[in-house]
Each structure stands twice: as structure tokens, then as C-alpha cells.
Amino acid sequence: VQLQASGGGLVQPGGSLRLSCAASGFSFSSYWMYWVRQAPGKERELVASITSGGATTYENSVKGRFTIFRDNAQDAVYLQMNSLKPEDTAVYYCSTVERGLRRWGQGTQVTVSS
Numbered sequence: 001v002q003l004q005a006s007g008g009g010l011v012q013p014g015g016s017l018r019l020s021c022a023a024s025g026f027s028f029s030s031y032w033m034y035w036v037r038q039a040p041g042k043e044r045e046l047v048a049s050i051t052s053g054g055a056t057t058y059e060n061s062v063k064g065r066f067t068i069f070r071d072n073a074q075d076a077v078y079l080q081m082n083s084l085k086p087e088d089t090a091v092y093y094c095s096t097v098e099r100g101l102r103r104w105g106q107g108t109q110v111t112v113s114s
Contacts, residue, residue: 001025003105019079021094029072037090084112
């Protein structure tokens with residue numbers, strides 16, 4: 001299983017970023033996918049999830065600002081982040097649970113600062 005996240009960077013408050021996660025080594029379309037973030041000094045926090053059927057859930061602080069979606073033809077999951085705030089600053093990871101094990105990508109840094 002490989003999960004390759006990309007798309008992070010430095011953005012001003014109110015700006016937007018789209019994170020991408022390329023998946024391989026498993027039957028992507030059958031699996032739920034997750035975006036998780038970890039801010040400095042804090043525990044990892046589930047930001048958004050998407051089922052194999054496309055149903056989504058969001059952490060309360062990102063509802064209405066972030067959108068998770070997937071492209072099963074490309075074995076990829078995305079996180080569109082709008083109206084970014086300084087408190088969104090974190091390393092963002094894509095993740096899945098495959099054969100009962102949590103799988104992580106390498107993370108991509110998102111920094112929201114003026």
C-alpha cells in the first residue's frame with residue numbers, strides 16, 4: 001500500500017489549496033479514505049472521510065470550507081480547502097484502513113499565514 005500526498009504549501013488566510021493523494025497497492029475504489037492532520041504539539045485529528053460509495057463526513061471546524069472527493073479511475077482522493085485559517089496549519093496525511101491496519105501517506109505541510 002502506498003499513499004502519496006501532495007499539494008501543500010504556504011497560503012494567506014482566506015486562500016485555497018487542493019491536496020491530492022495518489023493511492024496504489026490496493027483496490028482503491030473499495031476502501032474508505034481519510035484526510036487527517038497534525039498541528040505542532042497536537043494529536044492527529046480526523047479532518048474528513050469518504051466512503052467507497054462517496055458519502056462524506058467532516059470535522060466540525062472545517063464544515064462548509066473543505067470538500068473531500070475521490071476519483072476512482074485515477075485511484076486518487078482530494079481535499080479542496082477554501083477560506084483557510086491560521087488554525088488549519090498542520091501536516092496533512094491521507095489514510096486508509098487496509099486489512100485491519102491503518103495506512104498512512106508521508107504527509108504534506110499546509111501553512112496558513114500572512
